[in-house]
Amino acid sequence: xxxxxxxxxLMAEDDEGHAELIKxxxxxxxxxxxxxxxxxxxxxxxFFYNNRAADGQNxxxxxxxxxxxxxNMPEIDGIxxxxxxxxxxxxxxxxxxxLTTTDDHFEIKRCYELGCNCYVTKPVEFQKLTxxxxxxxxFILVVKIPENNGNH
Amino acid sequence: MNLKKxxxxxxxxxxxxxxxxxxxxxxxxxxxxxxxxxKELRAVVLADFPPLYILDQNxxxxxxxxxxxxxxxxxxxxxxxxxxxxxxxxxxxxxEANEADLAPGVGITxxxxxxxxxxxxxxxxxxxxxFVRASNYDIHGIPDLVNRRTGVIENGGAYNxxxxxxNYNLITFKNIDSALFALLAGQIDAFVFPEPxxxxxxxxxxxxxxxxxxxxxxxxxxxxxxxxxxxxxxxKIFDEELKKVVNSEFYHNIYLKWYGEPPEFWNVKKVVITCxxxxxxxxxxxxxxxxxxxxxxxxxLKNTEKQYYExxxxxxxxxxxHKLVFDNxxxxxxxxxxxxxxxFYKTLNLTPENxxxxxxxxxxxxxxxPFFDIYKEVALTGKATNFEIYYEPIEKxxxxxxxSPKKNYFVTVTTDITLAxxxxxxxxxxVEQLQNKTEEMENILYISSHDLRSPLLNIQGFTDRISKxxxxxxxxxxxxxxxxxxxxxxxxxxKKQINSSFNFIQISAKxxxxxxxxxxxxxxxxxxxxxxxxxxxxxxxxxxxKNLAIKIQEYNVKIKIEDLPNCIGDRNLLNQVFTNLIDxxxxxxxxxxxxxxxxxxxxxxxxxxxxxxxNGIGISKNNIEKIWKLFYRITDNNDIxxxxxxxxxxxxxxxxxxxxxxxxxxxxxxxxxxxxxPKLKK
Numbered sequence: 001x002x003x004x005x006x007x008x009x010l011m012a013e014d015d016e017g018h019a020e021l022i023k024x025x026x027x028x029x030x031x032x033x034x035x036x037x038x039x040x041x042x043x044x045x046x047f048f049y050n051n052r053a054a055d056g057q058n059x060x061x062x063x064x065x066x067x068x069x070x071x072n073m074p075e076i077d078g079i080x081x082x083x084x085x086x087x088x089x090x091x092x093x094x095x096x097x098x099l100t101t102t103d104d105h106f107e108i109k110r111c112y113e114l115g116c117n118c119y120v121t122k123p124v125e126f127q128k129l130t131x132x133x134x135x136x137x138x139f140i141l142v143v144k145i146p147e148n149n150g151n152h
Numbered sequence: 153m154n155l156k157k158x159x160x161x162x163x164x165x166x167x168x169x170x171x172x173x174x175x176x177x178x179x180x181x182x183x184x185x186x187x188x189x190x191k192e193l194r195a196v197v198l199a200d201f202p203p204l205y206i207l208d209q210n211x212x213x214x215x216x217x218x219x220x221x222x223x224x225x226x227x228x229x230x231x232x233x234x235x236x237x238x239x240x241x242x243x244x245x246x247x248e249a250n251e252a253d254l255a256p257g258v259g260i261t262x263x264x265x266x267x268x269x270x271x272x273x274x275x276x277x278x279x280x281x282x283f284v285r286a287s288n289y290d291i292h293g294i295p296d297l298v299n300r301r302t303g304v305i306e307n308g309g310a311y312n313x314x315x316x317x318x319n320y321n322l323i324t325f326k327n328i329d330s331a332l333f334a335l336l337a338g339q340i341d342a343f344v345f346p347e348p349x350x351x352x353x354x355x356x357x358x359x360x361x362x363x364x365x366x367x368x369x370x371x372x373x374x375x376x377x378x379x380x381x382x383x384x385x386x387x388k389i390f391d392e393e394l395k396k397v398v399n400s401e402f403y404h405n406i407y408l409k410w411y412g413e414p415p416e417f418w419n420v421k422k423v424v425i426t427c428x429x430x431x432x433x434x435x436x437x438x439x440x441x442x443x444x445x446x447x448x449x450x451x452x453l454k455n456t457e458k459q460y461y462e463x464x465x466x467x468x469x470x471x472x473x474h475k476l477v478f479d480n481x482x483x484x485x486x487x488x489x490x491x492x493x494x495x496f497y498k499t500l501n502l503t504p505e506n507x508x509x510x511x512x513x514x515x516x517x518x519x520x521x522p523f524f525d526i527y528k529e530v531a532l533t534g535k536a537t538n539f540e541i542y543y544e545p546i547e548k549x550x551x552x553x554x555x556s557p558k559k560n561y562f563v564t565v566t567t568d569i570t571l572a573x574x575x576x577x578x579x580x581x582x583v584e585q586l587q588n589k590t591e592e593m594e595n596i597l598y599i600s601s602h603d604l605r606s607p608l609l610n611i612q613g614f615t616d617r618i619s620k621x622x623x624x625x626x627x628x629x630x631x632x633x634x635x636x637x638x639x640x641x642x643x644x645x646x647k648k649q650i651n652s653s654f655n656f657i658q659i660s661a662k663x664x665x666x667x668x669x670x671x672x673x674x675x676x677x678x679x680x681x682x683x684x685x686x687x688x689x690x691x692x693x694x695x696x697x698k699n700l701a702i703k704i705q706e707y708n709v710k711i712k713i714e715d716l717p718n719c720i721g722d723r724n725l726l727n728q729v730f731t732n733l734i735d736x737x738x739x740x741x742x743x744x745x746x747x748x749x750x751x752x753x754x755x756x757x758x759x760x761x762x763x764x765x766x767n768g769i770g771i772s773k774n775n776i777e778k779i780w781k782l783f784y785r786i787t788d789n790n791d792i793x794x795x796x797x798x799x800x801x802x803x804x805x806x807x808x809x810x811x812x813x814x815x816x817x818x819x820x821x822x823x824x825x826x827x828x829x830p831k832l833k834k
Binding site for chain 1 (some may be wrong): 568598601602603606608609610613615617648652656659660772774784
C-alpha cells in the first residue's frame, strides 16, 4: 500500500470531527496518500522520538512526510510541536502546514517565525490546499486528480 | 618877562599858597611853643589810675594812655618828658600853669571843655556804671541810689556829674582801692565808677563773684587829650594822629593789653560742660530717634513676623527648620530641629518642648536620624530636592521638599499626600482592574471565537457532508430503475457517513451548549457585586465539605483542614472558589493513589493567604499559566468532564476581592493553589 516515493501525511488534530472532515476533504481533493492521525501534539512527538506506532507504522527516515498541525491542542499544542521539530536538524526538512480555526495575524506571524511552511484555516478548502502544495513543490507527489472528477 | 614865565609864577603861587597860608595861620596862634625847638613834649600823667596810668617797677609811667601817647609822639617825631602827679586836680593845674603841654587821657566834662583845648577824638569812651555787692538785690540802677551811701572818686567823672543831685549821699574816695574796700566792707552801698577800669581791677583781685553791675550806666565818660587853651597846633596834629590810632590794629592790641581780655566765655570748664551737655543731648536725641525708628522697624518686623508665623502656622504643610550637628571630627552625625510650625506638632502629636533644640534621633526616637543622607546632602551642597515617604507609625504618605537657606541648615516642607496617594492607588487599582477586565474580555472573545468556531466548523462540515451524501442518494433514487438496483447503489458507506455526520453534529452542538453556558456563568459572575462580610472560614469549609460529601466518599478523598484565619469576603463566592478547587483536585487526582487534600491558611503582611494542596497529577511547566485561561482543559480526556471554566471563575472571584491567586506545581507531584485576600475591607 505504501511505497517509498509516496508522501505520508501526519495529522495532529485533537478534534475528532475536524480530523474526519479534513480527511474527507483531502480525499475529495484527490489526495489518496496515507493519512495518520494523532489526537494531540505529544502523540506526534512520541511517533518521532519514542518510536510510537501509529496506524501500525513506525517513523521511518527513508519515508517522506508532510505534517498537518492543529494549533490548539491540549497538553502539547501545535506551536510547541512546530518549535521542537523545526529545531531538530533531522526533522526540520519535513514540511509543516499549520491548521487553525481563525486567521489571527499574530498567530500566523508567530508560526512563520518558527519556520512553518504554510498556514491554512479549517476546514481545509481544496483550492487553498492545492495552492499550498504547489508552492511547496509537493503537488505532483501528493495530488492525484480523481478519475471521476468532473463526471458528476 | 614873557608870558610863559608869568604863567609859571601864577601856577606856582596857586599851588603853594595854601601851604604858606597854613604855616602862617599856625604860627599866628602859637605863642612860643618850646617843644618845636626841643622836639620834646611835656606830658602830665597820674601815678595810679590803671589801666590808663600806672608806674612800673622802675617808677616810670606806663599804661594805656602812655602807650598811645608814645606811639603818636614817635609818629610825629617827638620825645615825651613826663610829669607824674597824684590826682586829676594836680594834673589840670599843671596844664594851666604851662608846666605841661598835654595830658594824654582826661575825662571830658563841661568845665574842662571851657578851660582847655580838648581833642575831638577820644582815647576811650567808657560807661560809668553802678557797682554793688553781688548779695545786694535792692539796688537795680542809679535811681535806686537816692539816700544811699554812694561811693565816688574825688573830682572824678561821676562826682562831677552827681555832686549837685539832690538826696544823693555821695561819699568821696581818693582812689579805687579804698572805695572798693568800702563797698566790700559795707561802708557804702554802691560805687559809681568807669566800668572797664573797675572790671579790670575786680578781675585782678578775683572778686568777680562778689561785685556786680546794676542798671544802665550813669553816663558815657569820654577821655581825650587835653592841651593848653591856646595850643591849637598840638591839638590839631594830635587829633589827626589820634584819629588814625584809634581806628588802627595797634589801638585794639594796646587796649586789650591794658584792659585785659574779658574773661573768655569759653573756658575749659564751660567747654567741657557744654560738650558733655551737647553729647548728652545728642545721645538722648539719637536714643529717642533710634528707639522710635527701631520701634517702628520692630513693629513692622513683628507684624511681618506675625504674618509669616500665621502663614506658616496655618499651613497644612509641615514646616520645620533644622541645623546639622557635627562630631569632633567635623562629620555630620545628626540634625537638630530649630523651628517648626503648628502642623508639625499636630501631625506628630508632639509639643515644642520635646522638639525645639533637640536632635532628630531624640525627637523621632530612631537610631539613625531619618533621611539623614538626603538632608545632609541638601544642607551641605544647597541643592534642593524632594521625595516621597510612607510614615508607618501614623500610616501616612508624605511628600518632603527640602532646601537649604544657608550652609549646614535645611528647611523641610512636608505635605501629607496620603489622600492623593490613596486616590492614586485607587486609580491604579481601578486601572489595573479595568485592564484585567479588558484583557479578560478580549480573552473571552478570542477564546470564544476559537472554541465556539471549532464545533461550529464540525456542524458546517458534517452538514455539508450529509447534504452531499443525500444528494448522492437522491441521484441514485432518480437513476435507479429497480428497488434492487437502488439497494445496491445506496451503500452502507452512505449510511455510515450520514450517521457519523449526525453524531458529530450532535456532539458539536452539545459542546457549543456547554461553552455558551460557561460563558453565561462567567457573564453572571461578572455582573455580580460581592457582598463583603466577615467570614468564619472554618465554618465555611465545613459547609463545603458537607456539600461535597458524596463525591469525597465516592473517590475516597482524605481531607485535612487546619485552623483557618477568618477573612472578609462574599460567602457564596468564596464557597464557589473552594468548591471549584476541591472539585479540580478530585478531577485531576492520580488514579493509582489516594487523593490527600490539605487546606491551610495564615496571615502574611496585608493579606490572608489560604492554600489548597493536593497530591494529584500536577501541572507541567508549559501549562502552568494556561490553566487560568477560559475553556482550557489540561487533557482532552473525556473521562474528565468539565467546562474548562472552573479556575477561570476562581480567578475572577478572587480578583473581585482585590486578592491574588497563584499555583505552585510540578508535573506528577501535586499542586498547591494559593488564594490571598486583603486583610482590610477595601
